[in-house]
Amino acid sequence: MAESAAHQGKGSGPGAETAGSGAPDPRRWQALGVCLVAGFMTLLDVSIVNVALPSIKEGLNTPESDLQWVLSGYALAFGLFLIPAGRLGDARGRRTVFMAGLALFTLASAACGAAQSSSWLVIARLVQGAAGALISPQISALIQQMFSGRERGRAFGMFGTVVAISTAVGPLLGGLLIEVAGAAEGWRWVFYVNLPLGIVCLLLARRLLPDTPTATRVRPRDLDPVGVLLLGGGVLALLLPFVQAQQWPGNGKWLLLVLAAGLLAAFVGWESRCGEGSTRPVLDLSLFRLRSYWLGCLLSLLYFAGFTSIFFITTLYLQVGQHYTALQAGLAITPFALGSGVAATIGGRLVGRYGRPLVVVGLATVAVGLAATALAVHLVPGTAAGWAMAGPLLLAGLGSGLVISPNQTLTLSEVPVATGGSAGGTLQTGQRVGSAIGIAAVGSVFFAQVGPDGWATAYDHGLIVSVAFVLAALIVAMADVGTTRRGRRRTQESVDAERAKA
Structure with missing residues (x-):
């Protein structure tokens, strides 16, 4: 795997390298912890609201159109501002933009929880999504700035664990909060849970996060x-x-x-x-001359189209089709979260040794796990389906953990640190676009089958589309592995030919 050096410039402030020494900051792992908690919050709010929608509808008498915007408005605003936010962090300073986004996210979460009408909630969710976009690209850029070599792989592995767990554990946490607080008002605590985390992170961020060595004062036209x-x-x-x-x-x-x-x-x-x-x-197009970067972005888009749609249709199938409570639906998805969290940490440690073939193994495992999930629901229909899908979802989660963080490490491996924010924002924009496309494609197939053929058949068909996206990502990864091996073989043949001439 080609991996750039950390390439940090001279800087001042908490977390920066000692000028001229090249010594890593001893508090970098603490700083990473702050980033991961903030990343967990922003990504959790993508999925935690899924199981809260019935509670929101009951509590605010929300029409179906507004419910859709509560869910999709966050993702839309999140995806819309990622690349400009990454560029702003590169130019103005990642710690500054991170803290501004975190403060706005915390305030928007409070506004969501205090909403007195569906319009109020939709507007607050849009602001919350924009604030999440300010935070997210700074995390990958800060990892590149603070870590290098194998440490960077480990750090991205931990970030990948957070991505996987926050997305998968959202329904469980949301269901638990609603179970404890009640259906009428429980949805408010889905947002209020961000307040203590946001305040603590904001206090620690100023103390622990490093400055951006290349940051300067910028005018609006410079952006x-x-x-x-x-x-x-x-x-x-x-x-x-x-x-x-x-x-x-x-x-x-x-x-x-x-x-x-x-x-x-x-x-x-x-x-x-x-x-x-x-x-x-705002986006350095020369990044797309790096094969590792553009190929990783494409793979990520395809994988997230299949990955995030799983939770969408699984929650619908269990809550609406099988009349599970929000907590029961969240528990049924938990095996995926557990498997993904364990494997993501391992994947972060192994990616430096195995590179893209590790992602190939992960994608193949996800495809097998999802196919087995569809088979399990077909063989064990009805209310026992949640138990039947536990094993296959665990297998799919183990595979997912070997995809997200290793692919992020490989995709950003050759990106200069100075453009890390915009590069990370572009990568995550691809993830959000993939998620939207996947949910629309899988959802349309799912809803087309619900009426005539029942919920189990609809779920089977939806998972088939999810598997198709995962297989498309697998083809991309395998093509990359094949191209890399052919290139190495040609290089070795050239070296052997030069030696023979000598």
């Missing part, structure tokens, strides 16, 4: 506002028809994809010109 608007419009037009797939009838919504293609093409053209002039682009 490429034209590029931000073109990118924001393109991402919005791309995501909207997917997040609103069930609410907007007819096929007219898909015309937005044509608009998205035009805006994103204009964005690429503008960024190419910015790179040749004095304005620094």
Whole structure:
């Protein structure tokens, strides 16, 4: 695996390297802990609200259209601001942007919990998603800044564990909070749980997180506002028809994809010109000349399309189809979270030794586990399905842990530290786009089967689409492994030929 050096510049403040010494800061693992807790909060709020929707509907008398925006509005705002937030962190300072995002996220969580109407809740969720986008790309950039070599793999492994656990444990934690606090008001504690964590993280972040050595005072025009608007419009037009797939009838919504293609093409053209002039682009397009980077982004998009849709249809199948409580549905998904958390830590340690083949093994394991889950539900229909799917979901979770953190490490391995924020934001934007596409595709197949054929058949068909996305990611990973091996073989043949001539 090609891996860049940490390449940290001289800086001051907590967590920075000693100038000229190259010695890593002794508090870097504590600083990582702060980042991981903040990352856990932002990613938890993607999935924890799934099981709270019935409680929100009862507590606020929320219409179906607003319920969809409570769920998708967060993901939309999150995906929309990731790349500009990463660029802002690179330019203005990652600690500063991280703390601003964390403060805003905590306040928005309080506003969500105190909501007195569905409109209030939707607006607060949009702000919460934007705040989460300010935090998330700084985490991967700070890991690159604070760690190098095998330590960086371990750190990304821990981050991958947080990604996997926060996504999978959300339904369980949400169900537990609603069970304790009651269906009418329990949903408020799904948001209030962020308040103590946010306050503690904010206090520790100022003390432990490092400054960004390359950060300077920036003017608005230095942040490429034209590029931000073109990118924001393109991402919005791309995501909207997917997040609103069930609410907007007819096929007219898909015309937005044509608009998205035009805006994103204009964005690429503008960024190419910015790179040749004095304005620094919001996204350095030279990153996509790195095979490890663009291939990792593509793999991540495809995998998250299959990965996140699993929780969407599993929660629907168990809560609506089998009349599980929110807590019971969360418990049924827990084996995936446990397996993913254990394997992600192992994957972070092994990625430096095995590289992309480790991701191939993980993707194959996920595909087998999901196929076995579909078979289990088919063989054991009804209320016992939650028990039947436990083993296969555990297997799929073990595979998932070998995908997310190793792929993130490999994708960012050759990215310069100075552009780590925008590179991490781009990677995570691909994840959010993949999640939206996957939920729309899997959900449409799922809902098409619910009426005539029942819930178990609908769940089977939905999982088949999820497996198809995972297999597409597997093909990408295998192609990369094959290309790498052929390149090494040609290099060795050239060396052997030179030796023979000598």
